[in-house]
Amino acid sequence: MMLVKVMFYVLAAIALGSALYVAASKNLVRSVFMFFVTLFALAGLYVLALADFVAITQIVIYVGGILVLILFAFMLSGRETLDAIQKQKGKFISLSKLPAVLLAALFFVVMFITLRQVRVDELDWVRTAVADGNVIKPDTILIENIGVNLMTLYLLPFEAISILLMFALIGAAHLSRKEPQA
């Protein structure tokens, strides 16, 4: 029980620290590679939230797919992109960044206060779920249940998202092709 808590705080610290580094770094390549670390830490957090399948999907799609795509994009977009970043001056909190920092901080304060007031752990439906035993335990094997649910209860969203994914990929391929020399 204690070990789980310790792991949660370690992973949360890794995720927050690397996310802050991603936001603060002026070197685009470094910030993309630190984003890898954030995503891995988040996958670990999903495991701690007892969602193994989502964690695996996170690693396969985000770390394996999206980040490689981002790396490709800025490798293809030339050296000027990287130079433009280096030219930005000022530190993490400079005068030009102040409005953005203020906005993010105030947003966080609002969410924090809301969280305190709602008291999520005592919500009605959470209590009902706990009372009914409708809670995932660490030894529950869920993957079979997720598969059955995807093919029955969530069949329509599943098909919709597959068609949408096909549209998006065809559109991306169409957008990024080389123009024929006219």
Add this chain to the structure above:
Amino acid sequence: MIALSDFLLLSAALFCIGLYMVVAKRNAIQILIGIELMLNAAILNLVAFGKYDKVNNGGQVFALFAIVLAAAVTAVALAIILNVYRQFKTIDPSKINNLGD
């Protein structure tokens, strides 16, 4: 077990970092990374609440859908960024000021 509010607090912090990146950065790829951070914060919330839904798995299934949608969004956005770079020779969103040519 880990309290639900811990997950939500972490997710709120990640969301705010993403929000900062979207507002402050002057590079389209970094803005895209900020959007991905915000999406990940939302997915963390879905997963954390999904623990209390063993029969229907609503939270986890919709976390999967959100991940797939993020992949689609990134593919299209990067294609657009490459096109914009070809057209304007920069990907600073504040320097891109016309749609047609």
